[in-house]
Amino acid sequence: MVNKVTLTQFIIEQQRGLPDASGTFSMLLNNIVTACKEISHLVNRGNLVGVLGSAGSENVQGEVQKKLDIITNDIMVNALNWTGHLAGMASEEVDDIITIPAQYPKGKYLALFDPLDGSSNIDLNLAVGTIFSVLRCREGVDPAAEDFLRKGAEQVCAGFVLYGPSTMMVLTTGHGVNGFTLDQDIGEFILTHPNMRIPEESSEFAINMSNQRFWEPPVQRYIDECLQGEEGPRRKNFNMRWIASLVAEVYRILTRGGVFLYPFDLREPSKPGKLRILYEANPMAFIIEQAGGACSSGRERILDIKPTGIHQRVPLVLGSKNEVERIVAYHQLG
Numbered sequence: 360m361v362n363k364v365t366l367t368q369f370i371i372e373q374q375r376g377l378p379d380a381s382g383t384f385s386m387l388l389n390n391i392v393t394a395c396k397e398i399s400h401l402v403n404r405g406n407l408v409g410v411l412g413s414a415g416s417e418n419v420q421g422e423v424q425k426k427l428d429i430i431t432n433d434i435m436v437n438a439l440n441w442t443g444h445l446a447g448m449a450s451e452e453v454d455d456i457i458t459i460p461a462q463y464p465k466g467k468y469l470a471l472f473d474p475l476d477g478s479s480n481i482d483l484n485l486a487v488g489t490i491f492s493v494l495r496c497r498e499g500v501d502p503a504a505e506d507f508l509r510k511g512a513e514q515v516c517a518g519f520v521l522y523g524p525s526t527m528m529v530l531t532t533g534h535g536v537n538g539f540t541l542d543q544d545i546g547e548f549i550l551t552h553p554n555m556r557i558p559e560e561s562s563e564f565a566i567n568m569s570n571q572r573f574w575e576p577p578v579q580r581y582i583d584e585c586l587q588g589e590e591g592p593r594r595k596n597f598n599m600r601w602i603a604s605l606v607a608e609v610y611r612i613l614t615r616g617g618v619f620l621y622p623f624d625l626r627e628p629s630k631p632g633k634l635r636i637l638y639e640a641n642p643m644a645f646i647i648e649q650a651g652g653a654c655s656s657g658r659e660r661i662l663d664i665k666p667t668g669i670h671q672r673v674p675l676v677l678g679s680k681n682e683v684e685r686i687v688a689y690h691q692l693g
């Protein structure tokens with residue numbers, strides 16, 4: 360493979376730049392990558408192997424689980440629990456934190472993940488993905504839920520895998536954002552999108568318009584001004600996208616800019632948004648900021664929010680910095 364940098368090589372070369380690195384984190388990352396390769400294979404096979412459709416159960420969020428929600432969760436847990444790198448895990452699909460079985464050693468990291476984001480798309484053959492976040496944990500202890508309730512600014516790594524026409528992994532460890540494409544012939548992720556950056560300006564927004572009557576005034580104002588186009592105060596026309604798969608929306612924004620909104624929803628004030636802070640908003644916020652974008656709840660920087668629950672939801676606005684800052688300014692004006 361002349362001039363092809365594999366993800367394995369990339370991780371090891373990044374580790375060399377950290378003098379006190381033990382290599383544990385690199386091995387953990389490789390375990391996550393292996394799990395995502397297995398998920399990619401299953402998502403690609405779909406009904407050929409009978410993994411589509413509903414599982415006939417609900418998760419802690421009260422959402423109907425797809426078979427693949429459960430299968431992919433098991434793949435992630437079984438790929439990580441034996442490694443000795445983790446003290447515990449948290450998953451969208453599991454009510455409580457996931458402890459490490461007694462027969463395995465514990466490590467110094469916590470892994471948090473949404474094993475299959477966008478799963479309502481899976482039966483439609485549309486893009487889905489896996490989102491993951493890694494935190495350091497107090498060593499040698501059995502973590503409790505509060506060990507996971509850490510600000511997103513404390514993450515040591517965040518990434519997602521988009522199972523689309525290509526299987527793409529996007530990764531940050533706090534030194535920029537890099538994209539890798541899975542070469543199915545050799546089973547390796549290849550560095551294809553080094554140093555991904557988000558344009559500060561954009562004319563594209565992503566929001567589920569069917570919820571418009573439930574938005575707060577600042578979001579109503581922002582979207583209304585976009586819809587007025589060049590005759591309105593923005594003096595330009597906008598395009599809209601809604602894929603109903605956060606990983607796909609974020610990947611599009613990383614490649615051509617834009618802004619994604621899943622805002623506070625007046626329907627159920629107890630559910631301040633749809634997306635969960637620990638394993639969706641925080642990892643995406645880390646990636647977006649590392650790529651030069653911004654990520655807010657509308658009222659505060661996502662990475663500064665102190666979580667209060669494993670499955671806590673937050674309003675989410677992310678993407679091109681100038682658009683996010685405009686939306687935040689509208690919230691400040693009330």
Ligand code: AFP
Pocket residue numbers: 422475476477478479480567603604605606608633634
């Ligand atoms: P599912 O995993 O239940 O499909 O939810 C996906 C998601 O959390 C996120 O990936 C999408 O951006 C958002 O929900 C779509 O929400 P709507 O279905 O309300 O449009």
